[in-house]
Amino acid sequence: MANQKGGVGKTTTAINLAAALAVSGFSVLLIDIDPQGNASTGLGVPRTERFAGTYKLLLRGTLDRMAVRRTPVEKLSIIASDRDLAGAEIELVNEDAREFRLRRALERLPDLRRYEVVLIDCPPGLQLLTLNALVAADGVIVPLQCEFYALEGISGLMHTIEAVRRKFNPKLRLSGILLTMFDRRNSLSGLVEKDARDHFGDWVFDTVIPRNVRVSEAPSHGLPVLQYDARSPGAMAYTALAAEIATKEKMSLPEQVRVDG
Ligand code: ADP
Ligand code: MG
Numbered sequence: 531m532a533n534q535k536g537g538v539g540k541t542t543t544a545i546n547l548a549a550a551l552a553v554s555g556f557s558v559l560l561i562d563i564d565p566q567g568n569a570s571t572g573l574g575v576p577r578t579e580r581f582a583g584t585y586k587l588l589l590r591g592t593l594d595r596m597a598v599r600r601t602p603v604e605k606l607s608i609i610a611s612d613r614d615l616a617g618a619e620i621e622l623v624n625e626d627a628r629e630f631r632l633r634r635a636l637e638r639l640p641d642l643r644r645y646e647v648v649l650i651d652c653p654p655g656l657q658l659l660t661l662n663a664l665v666a667a668d669g670v671i672v673p674l675q676c677e678f679y680a681l682e683g684i685s686g687l688m689h690t691i692e693a694v695r696r697k698f699n700p701k702l703r704l705s706g707i708l709l710t711m712f713d714r715r716n717s718l719s720g721l722v723e724k725d726a727r728d729h730f731g732d733w734v735f736d737t738v739i740p741r742n743v744r745v746s747e748a749p750s751h752g753l754p755v756l757q758y759d760a761r762s763p764g765a766m767a768y769t770a771l772a773a774e775i776a777t778k779e780k781m782s783l784p785e786q787v788r789v790d791g
Pocket of ligand 1: 539568711
C-alpha cells in the first residue's frame with residue numbers, strides 16, 4: 531500500500547484487505563513499516579509489546595522469535611512497527627544496499643517465505659522506508675481518497691514506481707488504484723471516480739471502498755472491520771476487494787477454504 535499522501539486509506543486498506551484475504555483462506559503476513567504504527571494498533575498489538583519489529587528486520591536483517599505476531603484473525607500475522615523505526619530512515623542512509631533491506635530479509639528468512647501473501651503498509655512520503663517496500667514488492671496498491679486533490683501527486687508516484695522498476699526491481703508493477711472513502715451523498719466522490727477512471731482506466735479497481743463509520747471505529751477495538759461488524763458496507767467492500775485482487779493476481783485459493791461471517 532503506497533501513496534505519499536497521509537490519510538488516504540493505506541493503513542485501513544492494509545489491515546482490512548489482509549484480514550479479508552486471510553478469512554478467504556490465504557496465509558497472510560502484514561508488515562508495518564510506518565513508524566506511526568497504526569496498522570499494529572489496528573490489529574491489537576499493544577505499544578508496550580513492540581520491541582522486536584520491523585526496525586530490527588530492516589537494520590539487522592534478523593527476526594526475533596517474538597517478531598511475527600498473531601492477530602485476531604486466524605491466518606493473519608503481523609510484524610509490528612517499533613518506536614525505533616522512526617530513526618531507521620536516517621540510520622539506513624549510511625548502510626550498504628540500503629534500498630534492499632526488506633527484500634533481502636523476505637528472501638532469506640524462512641519464517642517469512644512461507645506466507646502466500648505479504649502486504650506492506652507504507653508510511654506517507656517516498657523516502658527510504660517506502661523505497662524498501664517498493665524494492666521488496668511485486669505490486670503496488672495505491673489508495674486514492676475520494677476528495678479534493680485526490681489525483682494530485684499521483685503522477686509523481688507513478689514516476690517513482692517506474693524508476694524503482696528500472697533501477698532496482700524489474701518485477702514491480704502497479705496492482706491497481708483503489709478509490710477509498712467514497713461518499714454517495716457527496717457529488718465530489720463521483721467526480722473523483724470519473725476522473726480516476728478516465729485517467730487510469732482498468733488500473734482502477736472495480737471495487738470502491740465506501741466511507742463507513744464502522745471502518746473508522748474498528749481499529750480502536752484492535753479489530754479489522756470484518757470482525758468488528760461483518761455486515762457493514764466497509765466489511766463487504768473489503769471482502770469484494772480481496773476477491774477482485776485474488777482473481778486479478780491469479781492467486782489460487784488453498785484447498786480448504788474457510789468461510790466466515
Ligand atoms: P493512511 O494510512 O493513508 O494515512 P488511514 O488508513 O490511516 O490512512 O486513514 C485515514 C483516516 O481515515 C483514519 O482515521 C481512518 O479511520 C479513516 N478511514 C479510512 N478509510 C475509511 C472508510 N472507508 N470509512 C471511514 N473512515 C475511513
Ligand atoms: Mg497509515
